[in-house]
């Protein structure tokens with residue numbers, strides 16, 4: 001269905017018990033050009049599997065900053081092999097190793113992650129973007145809604161109510177290719193210089209940008225995408 005950009009976003013009557021796949025199926029019926037971003041974390045791998053089950057056959061956009069763990073790139077390759085119906089797209093800023101993450105993480109994320117994705121999306125013009133974020137991941141995500149944005153570009157967040165344990169159970173039952181670093185305590189995995197394992201009692205994203213007042217790259221701030 002082609003929805004005029006001026007249409008105000010209306011949220012279906014979904015709640016804690018709504019299965020993520022029902023949200024995905026709804027979005028696939030409503031939006032004609034959806035896309036998905038992924039860093040191939042546990043949430044992302046579960047979302048990919050559910051989306052394929054719901055009939056998604058579109059792009060999975062991965063931003064290669066140049067600093068990813070080898071295990072993350074291997075996970076991407078395993079997903080490419082497992083889901084041939086999807087179009088995995090690796091986007092890269094193609095920047096040399098400038099060490100900017102040591103002095104300015106916000107600028108580094110902006111140049112290596114946000115800008116390349118924004119440029120890609122400007123060409124692709126998706127009307128919906130699937131995101132694998134969930135409420136449990138951080139304090140800042142506790143109010144996350146199933147749908148954000150406007151009808152011109154809605155962000156669809158099917159997994160908001162799924163806990164880490166539930167995601168793990170799903171991944172195990174489905175035999176999904178979870179990044180092996182996850183099982184070593186890397187509950188959220190970004191670039192190698194900016195990621196450490198999570199300690200007991202910390203939230204899932206505490207290992208991102210350790211020592212910095214930052215736990216989001218900015219992709220989802222201020223409608224960056």
Ligand code: SF4
Nearest residue numbers: 101105108109191194
């Ligand atoms: S996570 Fe770190 S290395 Fe990666 S883009 Fe952001 S600041 Fe740079």
